Amino acid sequence: MSSITCPYCFARLARERIGFRCAGSSGRGPGCAPRLDERLAAYTGSAASASLPPYFDPPPAVRRLGRGTPRRAACPECGQDTARRVCPECHNPLPGAYCETPGKIVALVGAKNSGKSTYIAVLLHELSHRIGAELGTALVACDDRTIERYKRDFHRPLFGDRRLLPATASAVTTPRDPLVYLLTRTRRRRLRQQDMSLTLVLFDTAGEDLRSRDVTDLHLRYLAAADAIIFLVDPLELKSGGGDPDGEPINIIARVTELLHVGRDLPHGRRLPVPAAVALTKIDALPLDGALQRNRTATAALDLNDREAVHEQVRALLYDWQAGELDRYLSHEYAEYGLFGVSALGGVPREGAVGTGGIRPYRVEDPLLWLLHQFGMLDGVR
Ligand SMILES: Nc1nc2c(ncn2[C@@H]2O[C@H](COP(=O)(O)OP(=O)(O)O)[C@@H](O)[C@H]2O)c(=O)[nH]1
Ligand SMILES: [Mg+2]
Ligand SMILES: [Zn+2]
Ligand SMILES: [Zn+2]
Structure with a gap:
């Protein structure tokens, strides 16, 4: 199957569109600081739980190849690898298990x-x-x-x-x-x-x-x-x-x-x-x-x-x-x-x-x- 349905906003998503969220920083290490994710806040109706490391779109090469999303990608801001996949529409997480077997x-x-x-x-x-x-x-x-x-x-x-x-x-x-x-x-x-x-x-x-x-x-x-x-x-x-x-x-x-x-x-x-x-x-x-x-x-x-x-x-x-x-x-x-x-x-x-x-x-x-x-x-x- 080449597309999945987001279980939060129910958008049909081609797999190569699935985005990522930076893994953030654990303590003093590298990684982006949390900030308000406005898309997610708009979805949940509350800013309280929407302060998170930033969302980013999949690397352009992935979209060009159209072979589906990779499991990991490097954050363009801090360079750290992340495996946190995210719906590009509502910015809710799409766990690995869901992406593999929706x-x-x-x-x-x-x-x-x-x-x-x-x-x-x-x-x-x-x-x-x-x-x-x-x-x-x-x-x-x-x-x-x-x-x-x-x-x-x-x-x-x-x-x-x-x-x-x-x-x-x-x-x-x-x-x-x-x-x-x-x-x-x-x-x-x-x-x-x-x-x-x-x-x-x-x-x-x-x-x-x-x-x-x-x-x-x-x-x-x-x-x-x-x-x-x-x-x-x-x-x-x-x-x-x-x-x-x-x-x-x-x-x-x-x-x-x-x-x-x-x-x-x-x-x-x-x-x-x-x-x-x-x-x-x-x-x-x-x-x-x-x-x-x-x-x-x-x-x-x-x-x-x-x-x-x-x-x-x-x-x-x-x-x-x-x-x-x-x-x-x-x-x-x-x-x-x-x-x-x-x-x-x-x-x-x-x-x-x-x-x-x-x-x-x-x-x-x-x-x-x-x-x-x-x-x-x-x-x-x-
Ligand atoms: N006898 C009985 N009453 C129940 C049961 N489950 C719920 N109730 C009653 O039904 C009321 C409403 O349940 P609730 O789960 O709040 O319903 P909701 O409005 O559909 O979320 C509860 O306050 C209970 O008094 C059950 O398994 N047996
Ligand atoms: Mg109820
Ligand atoms: Zn969604
Ligand atoms: Zn980052």
């Missing part, structure tokens, strides 16, 4: 209060501990802001202080840039090893903010570039219906589905080739039986029997709740969709805190396992 971009969307922040916190925690070990995957944050914000806004409050995460405030005060992770799995195919990745791009934006009249350019490009999507739906919201029509799950899914069409130019009547995982959150709050109540068996494969049983069970719930329209809509719009039930907390929280049983995540990984399988990164077994 992952399929996975987008996550849900209404306000659907459980997005809690799910993100718990899923990432599980992926870097239990599930990662089980599946043989590695989860790597793509930039330092992702690491810092995950710790400060997700991990520390929930796992450290056992407090529920504060509701996502208005777009004015929250960071507008996503958390970006690479989930990589090495497969042995005959005698060769092959690395394959999913790129998790997580904006903590409520689906209500994706109304066409005020959807931002960045979100539009995000959805246009997504290779797969996870929709989170609060089952209690679905059951009760009513409320704010903008926040109703089916309306959010329909709006996002329209945005997914942008730039894809599908022939009329063709269903979207973007796998959609639709997950009911907070299923600990529902009386459950059947497949949803069983634990997934711990293997590095997708259990296809279990997958079908859960899909059918959630489908039956939708019809029970007079929400069968959602299932019909998905089957009409998406070539592949899967229905899931997850619980990030594993129990009903009390007064702003995690319940007494602690955090006991339940089936949070299921949508990702299915997506890994959809992209040929994980075997299915019966």
Whole structure:
């Protein structure tokens, strides 16, 4: 592949355009001093984290040859070698692993209060501990802001202080840039090893903010570039219906589905080739039986029997709740969709805190396992 998509600004980049950032100086050695990177500050909406050694374009010889970007280049100002590759459009880092095996971009969307922040916190925690070990995957944050914000806004409050995460405030005060992770799995195919990745791009934006009249350019490009999507739906919201029509799950899914069409130019009547995982959150709050109540068996494969049983069970719930329209809509719009039930907390929280049983995540990984399988990164077994 000769071009990649930046997982921050979603520009399509010919490889020979990928830029560099000076490695800077460590203490008294050579290297450029940090200065304000205005492009990056414009992207993040904050100057605070944009004081860095300078960006520079790839050497002209590289662009002329058009053979793709080298892994290293010498900074034209200080002469030091650097391996820090950077998007020439938004100046966010493009880690080596991403340049070599650009992952399929996975987008996550849900209404306000659907459980997005809690799910993100718990899923990432599980992926870097239990599930990662089980599946043989590695989860790597793509930039330092992702690491810092995950710790400060997700991990520390929930796992450290056992407090529920504060509701996502208005777009004015929250960071507008996503958390970006690479989930990589090495497969042995005959005698060769092959690395394959999913790129998790997580904006903590409520689906209500994706109304066409005020959807931002960045979100539009995000959805246009997504290779797969996870929709989170609060089952209690679905059951009760009513409320704010903008926040109703089916309306959010329909709006996002329209945005997914942008730039894809599908022939009329063709269903979207973007796998959609639709997950009911907070299923600990529902009386459950059947497949949803069983634990997934711990293997590095997708259990296809279990997958079908859960899909059918959630489908039956939708019809029970007079929400069968959602299932019909998905089957009409998406070539592949899967229905899931997850619980990030594993129990009903009390007064702003995690319940007494602690955090006991339940089936949070299921949508990702299915997506890994959809992209040929994980075997299915019966
Ligand atoms: N019972 C239960 N409640 C949850 C779970 N996850 C989130 N919640 C509740 O849903 C509320 C909203 O969750 P949050 O992650 O902030 O939703 P967001 O607005 O989509 O980011 C939380 O305050 C919790 O009360 C879960 O796994 N189980
Ligand atoms: Mg939130
Ligand atoms: Zn970019
Ligand atoms: Zn330099």
